[in-house]
Amino acid sequence: MSKAVIVKNEHLHGDYYRAVFDAPECAAGAYAGQFVNLRIDKRNDNMLRRPFSINDAKDGQITILYKVVGKGTANLSKLAAGTECDMLGPCGKGFSAPADDVIPVAVCGGYGAAATFMLTRQAKQRGVLLLGARSKDDLLLTDEYAAAGFDVRIATDDGSAGFKGRVTELIAPLVAENPGKKFCFYACGPHPMLMALAKLLKAENLDGELSIDQIMCCGVGACFGCVVKVNDHAHPGEWMYARSCADGPVFKLADVYVGK
Amino acid sequence: MADIKVDFGKFQLKNPVMTASGTFGHGLEYSQFYDISRLGAVVVKGIRSVQSDGNPTPRVAEVTGGMLNAIGLQGPGVEKFLHDDHYLPGLKKTGAAVIVNIWGKTAEEYAEVAARLEAEAAADITALEINISCPNVKAGGAAFGTDPKLAAQVISAVRNATALPLITKLSPNVTSIAEFARIAEACGSDAVSLINTLSAMAIDIETRRPKLANVTGGLSGPAVKPVAIKMVHDVYKAVKIPIIGMGGITCGADAVEFLIAGATAVAVGTTNFVDPFVTLEVIDFIDSYCDRHGFKSVSELTGSLQL
Numbered sequence A: 001m002s003k004a005v006i007v008k009n010e011h012l013h014g015d016y017y018r019a020v021f022d023a024p025e026c027a028a029g030a031y032a033g034q035f036v037n038l039r040i041d042k043r044n045d046n047m048l049r050r051p052f053s054i055n056d057a058k059d060g061q062i063t064i065l066y067k068v069v070g071k072g073t074a075n076l077s078k079l080a081a082g083t084e085c086d087m088l089g090p091c092g093k094g095f096s097a098p099a100d101d102v103i104p105v106a107v108c109g110g111y112g113a114a115a116t117f118m119l120t121r122q123a124k125q126r127g128v129l130l131l132g133a134r135s136k137d138d139l140l141l142t143d144e145y146a147a148a149g150f151d152v153r154i155a156t157d158d159g160s161a162g163f164k165g166r167v168t169e170l171i172a173p174l175v176a177e178n179p180g181k182k183f184c185f186y187a188c189g190p191h192p193m194l195m196a197l198a199k200l201l202k203a204e205n206l207d208g209e210l211s212i213d214q215i216m217c218c219g220v221g222a223c224f225g226c227v228v229k230v231n232d233h234a235h236p237g238e239w240m241y242a243r244s245c246a247d248g249p250v251f252k253l254a255d256v257y258v259g260k
Numbered sequence B: 001m002a003d004i005k006v007d008f009g010k011f012q013l014k015n016p017v018m019t020a021s022g023t024f025g026h027g028l029e030y031s032q033f034y035d036i037s038r039l040g041a042v043v044v045k046g047i048r049s050v051q052s053d054g055n056p057t058p059r060v061a062e063v064t065g066g067m068l069n070a071i072g073l074q075g076p077g078v079e080k081f082l083h084d085d086h087y088l089p090g091l092k093k094t095g096a097a098v099i100v101n102i103w104g105k106t107a108e109e110y111a112e113v114a115a116r117l118e119a120e121a122a123a124d125i126t127a128l129e130i131n132i133s134c135p136n137v138k139a140g141g142a143a144f145g146t147d148p149k150l151a152a153q154v155i156s157a158v159r160n161a162t163a164l165p166l167i168t169k170l171s172p173n174v175t176s177i178a179e180f181a182r183i184a185e186a187c188g189s190d191a192v193s194l195i196n197t198l199s200a201m202a203i204d205i206e207t208r209r210p211k212l213a214n215v216t217g218g219l220s221g222p223a224v225k226p227v228a229i230k231m232v233h234d235v236y237k238a239v240k241i242p243i244i245g246m247g248g249i250t251c252g253a254d255a256v257e258f259l260i261a262g263a264t265a266v267a268v269g270t271t272n273f274v275d276p277f278v279t280l281e282v283i284d285f286i287d288s289y290c291d292r293h294g295f296k297s298v299s300e301l302t303g304s305l306q307l
Helices: A071-077 A110-121 A142-147 A167-177 A191-203 B078-083 B088-094 B107-124 B148-161 B177-186 B222-238 B252-261 B278-292
Strands: A002-013 A016-022 A035-039 A050-053 A056-058 A061-067 A084-091 A102-109 A128-133 A151-156 A182-188 A207-211 A227-231 A239-243 A250-252 B017-019 B042-047 B060-063 B066-069 B098-102 B127-131 B166-169 B191-194 B198-200 B217-220 B243-246 B265-268
Touching: A002 A061, A002 A071, A016 A071, A035 A061, A050 A061, A050 A071, A050 A110, A056 A110, A061 A071, A061 A110, A102 A110, A102 A167, A110 A128, A110 A142, A110 A182, A110 A207, A128 A142, A128 A167, A142 A151, A151 A167, A167 A182, A167 A191, A182 A191, A191 A207, B017 B278, B042 B078, B066 B222, B078 B088, B078 B107, B088 B098, B088 B107, B098 B107, B107 B127, B107 B148, B127 B148, B148 B166, B148 B177, B177 B191, B177 B222, B191 B222, B217 B222, B222 B243, B222 B252, B243 B252, B252 B265, B252 B278, B265 B278
Parallel strands: A102 A128, A102 A182, A128 A151, A182 A207, B017 B042, B017 B265, B042 B098, B098 B127, B127 B166, B166 B191, B191 B243, B243 B265
Antiparallel strands: A002 A016, A002 A084, A016 A061, A035 A050, A035 A084, A056 A061, A207 A250, A227 A239, B060 B066, B066 B217, B198 B217
């Protein structure tokens, strides 16, 4: 737990914002897929911390992308540069560094693209971002991924940008274009998207890691609030609960429970 | 420096600050932040005879002045707790005093868990806390803590099964908590702890669905503190056994309020989630409060309410 001072808290578009914090203790050693648990203020109607994927961590700073969805994020969006917050992190287990011989593919829904961004620095081969969103107004970070050398491919539900359909439908063409190549898929997005992706990857015998979470509280594994179902390897076919904050949020595909 | 050791008769603690069961995992989660042996005791999450999945998600929801939870006592089961490094063996290495919260679906199961813990680890366990007050499990928990006859059966069964010191954790969801404290005392409990969470519910008005998958849950956090203070006051007048007071403690001043109301020790719960270091601040505050008010020992503070 350490002090984090807001350097910049900017409105991007729609309900989306980006905040940059001076937070040297949290930034040190943080990697893709980890999160920070932020105490936004001390109001009695907003007591609990809020978890945010680390979009970037460098030069002693933490960047997060967020969407205003409730009280906590609404309060956060009003904080000015210079405001001191209390940040816990980096928390959780993130994505493994991509192996040299794989094409890293980030498969993201909306602002889930924040969680995989730091993989762009670890990729040895040219990576790919498959980004799905409701419409073009929900796309984020496409320029940043492109600038980092990733091949950016988009799917929107309404067809307002890129392919009209689901982001998972972009996988088969990508694999077909690269015969004989190995891939690893790194995913963050809404739960239904992640479950559809996990089923597809398992069916196609592809490898991946998925960031799966639940409404969180302590962020350090103590409260058991944020559990998600994972495979119980001791009892094949059965599930057990794992804490998304401490055992995850990133789980290997082999651990992701997709139902019977 | 006041003497902040506290004496429960059958056991002593280095200071009166512990953690509330369910808010501190199995203890090791917070040892990344500080040396947990500095606490009076670590009270671990509820343990029953077998592994327990707990409730579906969402399990937590924020409300004004606190939070609701319906975790449902997820836990590893007593054998894994006794032998896996993530649990008791790991805790033992930290040097922390450990109080194990126990539960079951029958009085016999409570007794079985107590007997196993005593048989395998009596030297590593300071006391057992009998959980007859969790509002979030269908069988066990508050089903026992809101019925005087069942409460007596469970506490007596555990008392007959072990010589370890016993604390009974009481439910606030009763007409008279003092009645249950008297039952605990009569059945051989060495102390009582109170309060567990208040039965509660919240609804998302956009979807018209309950905010918790379990529909109802338990309210904790600063909102419950005045309720808890009053209940500690009631119980202090009703029994001679010591009280561990808890409910909404966010700082040292809150803890002192519980001591004045009649508590011998306190437990910090929900605030651990917000400020992992809060317990240390509470210990320091109690010490300095005693000095400032001329108490040579924290025990002089217990029940010092001026009426």
